[in-house]
Amino acid sequence: MNLFTEMRALVLDTLQQMAEAGELPAGLDYANVAVEPPRDAAHGDMATNAAMVLAKPAQMKPRDIAEKLAERLGANERITSAEVAGPGFLNLRLNAGLWHGIVKAALTSGTAYGRSDMGASKRVNVEFVSANPTGPMHVGHTRGAVFGDALASLLDYAGYEVTREYYINDGGAQVDVLARSAYERYREANGLEPAIREGLYPGDYLIPVGEALKAKYGADLLDKPEEDWLVDVREFATEKMMEMIREDLASLGVKMDVYYSEKSLYGTGQIEAALERLKSLGLIYVGTLEPPKGKLPDDWEPREQTLFKSTAYGDDVDRPVMKSDGAWTYFAPDIAYHYTKVERGFDMLIDVFGADHGGYVKRMKAAVAALSENRVPLDIKLIQLVKLFKNGEPFKMSKRAGTFVTLRDVVEQVGSDVTRFHMLTRKNDAPLDFDFDKVLEQSKDNPVFYVQYAHARVCSVLRKATEAGIAHDDATLASADLSGLTHEAELTVAKKLAEWPRLVEIAGRTNEPHRIAFYLYEIASDFHSLWNRGNEDASLRFLQEGDAAASQAKIALARAVAVVISAGLGILGVKPAEEMR
Structure with a gap:
């Protein structure tokens, strides 16, 4: 049940009349007529811009349209008033029965309340993390992993068919470095001094x-030349690193559907096939790039290269795909990899990259647009850095990792739920501070505590209802008489519940799971406010002594809040708390 969609349909029907x-x-x-919450709740329950967006094409004054629209809408039984504001905005106040219906809908549907069919089962590939398989995941990967996993869950909730994918970067020189590093530890295991040289x-x-x-090998590899052991050690070490990465992700509650190896693209004709596809479209040519702007690097010289005409699809410059010596550039296998996604039949692609990949966005979008002939959109989300603090001071640790803080370090310190929620308390392209003390603080300033506390409070109400002998299963609560929920604080909570289905669609449309975390904090705040008012006004308490019917109505509202919080936390990959300790 999306009340905003229903009210928009009413507005459109009235405009047609x-x-x-x-x-x-x-x-x-x-198409541009919207119905949304007003900026100021004092102005009404919903607002529509209909008169403003139709005035110019209708060649009428917006206020004239708004007044006629208000007159017709005001006669509808679901609307108690329709008031024109400013140059032609229209503010609507709705019958309280609609808000009571929202509570019943949440109780009837459970955590499916708010689910959408917006995605129409379109197939979406969300590629995220994709860290080099050269060591444990660090705190930067943590944020990308949480974001990607929550985004995948959000899109599933919004009606898409989602595949979570990890691209294993095992085709470059870094895995040779891994093999040489692992070989030194192999020598150490055999009682020799490891030579952990620079690099x-x-x-x-x-x-x-x-x-x-x-x-596995005993001492057989000792003193053998590198060419005799490099390939075997590389494959062995890469697999061990991927086992570690899978365990790291599991500790965060992340499970991939697909692990795709970059190495599988080499020697199989897939890179050649992707570039041949671009060539058939007239987008591959041999040429010389203009020198980079600004001060030239000392080693720069003009040279012919095989180029992808990415400027035809919005890039700033054309991009090399083959070096002058015939070797592939880093971009070539990435083109081929994304071509496999197009060929696998995905309707939409999403890549979650680190902030240092900002320069890769336009070229990758150009490649996908060309390969799919603009059929498959690619959205690239950049994840900004995480700064760690403890006691207000920058925090560093993890000798085990060498030079960085690992994902496992963070999870072991504060837990998966706290880590996941806090990583979504900022938009992905904004830097995030992670203070180990503050994320565990029990205060309103700590979003994860504040939301969990709201859910735990509802659970405490249900436990007390059980002790008082008041039936409170969802079916009973959904059939309760809610007409007594008339106080402004109670209706504020119900109105916030009504925003949930709309919020899910907005977050899913923009690929922004942080909106879920923001919404959960807002509904928790409204619920805590109602709870606190009950400390002063006994009529607002959830258990009304000697009045089971009134209690059930108020418990129904509280339980609906818990349903939505549980659904939202589920999208974020966080378990709702039943009690706080």
Whole structure:
């Protein structure tokens, strides 16, 4: 049940009636007519911009349209008043029975309340994390992992068919560095001094890999030339790192549907096929790029390269796909990889990249647009950095990792639920501060505590109702008489519940799961406000002594809040708390 969608349909139907009555020109486009919460709740329950967006095409004054629309809407039984504001905005106040209906809908549907069919089962590929398989995941990967997983859950909730995918970057030089680093730990396992020279990975996490290599090969690889062991050690170490990464993700509650290997693109003709596809569209040519703007690098020289004409699809410059020596650039396998996504039949692609990949956005979008002939949209979300603090001071740890704080370090300190929720308390492209003390603080300033506390309070109400012998299963509550819920604080909570289905669609349309976290904080705030008012006004308490019917109505409102909080936390991958300790 999306009350905003229903009210928009009413507005559109009324506009059509006005057109049929000659009060509006026929054939107007109503696509931009919106019904949404007013900026100031004091102005009403909902507001529509209908008169403002139709005035110019109708060649009428917006206020004239608004007044006629208000007159017709005001006669509807669901609307108690329709008031024109300013140059032509229309504020609506709704019958209280509609808000009571929202509570019943939440109780009847459970956590399915707010689910949408907006996605129409379109297939979406969400690629996220995709860290190099050279070590444990660090705190930067943590934010990307949480964002990608929550976005995938959000899109599923909004009616899409979602695939979570991890691209294993195992085709580049970094896995050779991994192999050499693991070999030194293998030598260490055999009683020799490891030579962890500059450029190798120094973290202790490779010690178990060295021991596992010894268990498999004994001393057979010692003193052999690199070309004899590099390939085997590389494959062995890469698989061990992927086992570690899978465990890291599992500790955060993230499970991928697909792990796609970059290495599988080489020697299989897939890179060539993708570039041939672009060539058939006239988008591959041999040319020389203009020198970079600003001060030229000392080693820059003009040279012919094989280029992708990405400027034809909005990029700033054309991009090399093959170097002058015939080797692929880093961009070539990325083009091929995304071509596999197009060929696998996805209707929409989403990539979650680190902030340092900002320069990759236009070229990758251009490649997908060209490969799919603009059929498959690609949205790229950049994840900004996380700064760690403890006691208000910058915090560093994790000797085990070498030079960075690991995902596992963070989860072990504060838990998966706190980590996940807090990582979504800022928009993905804004920097985020993670203070180990503040995220565990029990105060209104800590969003995860504030939301969990609201859910736990509802659970405490239900436990007390059980003790008092008041029936409170959802079916009973949904059939309760809610007409007694008339106080402004109670209706404020019900109105916020009504926003949930609309919020899900907005967040799903914009690929912004942080909106879910923001909404949960808002509804928790409204609920806590109602709870606190009950401390002063006994008529607002959820249990009304000696009046089971009145109690059930108020418990129904509280339970509906818990339903929505549980659904929202489910999208974020957080378990709702039943009590706070």
